[in-house]
Amino acid sequence: MPLLTFAVEEFIHWRFGLMGVISLGLLSFGLRARNATAAGAGSIMLALLLHSASG
Template identity: 45%
Template sequence: MPLAAIVLAAIAVTFEQLIEWRYGPMGIIGFIALAIGIKARNTAFGGIGAIILVMLLAQSG
């Protein structure tokens, strides 16, 4: 179990760094807002994070 937690934490940190490298500070803010919204089951906060990420993805494409 501790090994799985370490692996998941490493994957999460890597994903966050990739988002920040690719999309800058707004990408990390959107990702964090989405993650907090999902954990707290707050659809408004999660929706804001998702909208930020979608706008950044649409802008880069």
């Protein structure tokens, strides 16, 4: 499981840069801490990054 997590993080960093890593960290922190604000902000940031990369 840690290898899979590392691989996902490296892919996000390679594809979306520092903002991708920050948004993924914010999303995972929000989910672990059961903080809806942090999880929502992280997921919105990832969605915006995905949208800008596809267009």
